[in-house]
Amino acid sequence: MRTIFTAELSQLADDLVEMAEYVQAAIHRANTALEKKDLKLAQQVIADDVKLDDLENRVDERTILLIAQQQPVGLDLRTLVTSLRISAGLERMGDLAQHVAEAARRAYPESPIPASHRDVFKKMSEASNHTSDLVVDLIRGRDLNVAAQIVSDDDTLDELHEKAYSLLLAKGYKGDTQETLDVALLARFFERFGDHAVNVSRRIVYLVTGDLDGGRSSI
Amino acid sequence: MRTIFTAELSQLADDLVEMAEYVQAAIHRANTALEKKDLKLAQQVIADDVKLDDLENRVDERTILLIAQQQPVGLDLRTLVTSLRISAGLERMGDLAQHVAEAARRAYPESPIPASHRDVFKKMSEASNHTSDLVVDLIRGRDLNVAAQIVSDDDTLDELHEKAYSLLLAKGYKGDTQETLDVALLARFFERFGDHAVNVSRRIVYLVTGDLDGGRSSI
Numbered sequence: 293m294r295t296i297f298t299a300e301l302s303q304l305a306d307d308l309v310e311m312a313e314y315v316q317a318a319i320h321r322a323n324t325a326l327e328k329k330d331l332k333l334a335q336q337v338i339a340d341d342v343k344l345d346d347l348e349n350r351v352d353e354r355t356i357l358l359i360a361q362q363q364p365v366g367l368d369l370r371t372l373v374t375s376l377r378i379s380a381g382l383e384r385m386g387d388l389a390q391h392v393a394e395a396a397r398r399a400y401p402e403s404p405i406p407a408s409h410r411d412v413f414k415k416m417s418e419a420s421n422h423t424s425d426l427v428v429d430l431i432r433g434r435d436l437n438v439a440a441q442i443v444s445d446d447d448t449l450d451e452l453h454e455k456a457y458s459l460l461l462a463k464g465y466k467g468d469t470q471e472t473l474d475v476a477l478l479a480r481f482f483e484r485f486g487d488h489a490v491n492v493s494r495r496i497v498y499l500v501t502g503d504l505d506g507g508r509s510s511i
Numbered sequence: 512m513r514t515i516f517t518a519e520l521s522q523l524a525d526d527l528v529e530m531a532e533y534v535q536a537a538i539h540r541a542n543t544a545l546e547k548k549d550l551k552l553a554q555q556v557i558a559d560d561v562k563l564d565d566l567e568n569r570v571d572e573r574t575i576l577l578i579a580q581q582q583p584v585g586l587d588l589r590t591l592v593t594s595l596r597i598s599a600g601l602e603r604m605g606d607l608a609q610h611v612a613e614a615a616r617r618a619y620p621e622s623p624i625p626a627s628h629r630d631v632f633k634k635m636s637e638a639s640n641h642t643s644d645l646v647v648d649l650i651r652g653r654d655l656n657v658a659a660q661i662v663s664d665d666d667t668l669d670e671l672h673e674k675a676y677s678l679l680l681a682k683g684y685k686g687d688t689q690e691t692l693d694v695a696l697l698a699r700f701f702e703r704f705g706d707h708a709v710n711v712s713r714r715i716v717y718l719v720t721g722d723l724d725g726g727r728s729s730i
Contacts (some may be wrong), residue, residue, distance in 0.1 A: 376595055459686050469691055472688055
C-alpha cells in the first residue's frame with residue numbers, strides 16, 4: 293500500500309508542477325502580449341485560464357480520494373492539506389496573468405501602458421516572469437534558497453508598484469483617466485502576483501521545514 | 512467515536528460562522544469608517560485582520576487533526592476539505608474589508624470618495640454589508656435561497672463597479688489623479704468582495720447538494 297501511496301503523492305506533486313508551469317506560460321505570454329500589443333496571444337492566455345481552474349479541481353479531487361483511500365497521518369496528511377493551499381495560490385496567480393492579458397486586449401491596437409511608465413512596466417514584466425520561473429523551480433526542487441529569491445522578487449515588485457503610483461501622482465503627469473486606470477490596475481496585478489508567489493513559496497517551505505513563518509501567510 | 516466526531520465537525524462549523532461574523536463586522540466597520548471619515552474605526556479594522564488570519568490557521572489545524580484522528584470518508588471528508596476552501600475565501604473577504612479601511616485611513620481627514628461618486632459608493636457599501644450578512648446566514652442556516660441572494664448582490668456590485676469606472680471616464684469628470692486612483696481601487700475591492708462571497712456560497716451549496724456548478728468556482 294505504501295508504494296501505491298508514494299506514487300499517488302508523487303502524481304499530486306506532478307499536478308502542482310503542471311499548474312506552476314501553466315502559470316509560468318500564462319504570465320510570460322501575458323507580458324509578451326502587453327509588450328508587443330499581440331491580441332492573439334492575449335486571447336490565448338484568457339482562454340487557457342479555464343485549464344488552470346480544471347487542474348485546481350483535479351488537485352482537490354485527487355487529494356480527497358487519497359485521504360479517503362489511504363487515511364494518511366502526520367507529514368503525509370500535512371502535505372495533502374498544504375497542496376490544496378498551494379493549488380489555490382497558483383490558481384490566483386493564473387487569474388492575475390489573465391487580468392494582465394485582458395488589459396492588453398482592451399487597449400488593442402494601442403498599448404495600455406503610457407510612455408511615462410514603459411520602463412517601470414518593463415521591469416515588472418521581467419520580475420514577474422522571473423518569479424514564475426522560480427515558483428516552478430521551487431515546486432520541482434524544494435530548494436529553500438529559491439524561496440528567498442521569490443521574496444526578493446516580491447520586494448522588487450512592491451517597489452515598482454509604489455513607483456508606478458508615484459509617477460501617476462507626480463507633478464507634470466499628463467495621462468488621461470483611462471491611462472491612469474490602466475496603470476493603477478496593472479501595477480496592482482503585478483504586485484498581487486508577487487504576493488501570491490510568496491504565499492505559495494511559504495507553503496512549500498512549510499512542507500520542507502514545518503515552519504509556517506509565524507502563521508501570517510495565507511492564500 | 513461518531514459522537515465525538517460529530518461534535519468536532521460542529522466545532523469546525525462554529526469556527527466558520529465565527530470567521531463569517533468577523534468579516535461581517537470588518538466590512539460594516541470599514542464602510543462606516545469610509546462614510547464618517549472615522550480614523551479610529553478604520554485602524555481597528557486594520558488591526559483586527561490578524562485575528563481572521565489566526566482563525567483561518569485554526570480551521571486548518573483543526574481540519575488536519577480531525578482527518579488524522581477520525582479518518583473520515585465520503586461526505587465527512589468532503590465537508591472537511593471544503594471547509595478549507597471556505598475559510599480561505601472568508602480570509603480574502605476580510606483582506607478586502609481591510610483594504611477599504613486602509614483607503615479611509617489614507618485619505619483622513621478627507622474622504623477618498625469624490626462628490627461625483629458618493630451615490631455609487633453608498634450603494635456599494637449597502638450591497639457589501641448586505642452580502643456579509645447573507646454569508647453569515649448561509650453558513651449558519653445552509654438555506655440555498657440565501658445563496659441566490661448573494662449572487663444577486665454580486666450582480667449589483669458588478670454593475671456599481673462598472674458605473675464607478677464609467678463616471679471616471681465620462682466627459683466633464685474633473686477629479687485629480689489621486690481621486691481617480693481611490694475610486695478605481697475602492698470600486699475593485701467591493702467588486703472582488705462580491706466575487707469571493709459568491710465563491711464561498713458555491714462551496715456551501717456544494718456541501719449541501721454535491722453540485723459544484725460545473726467546477727468553475729474557485730477560491
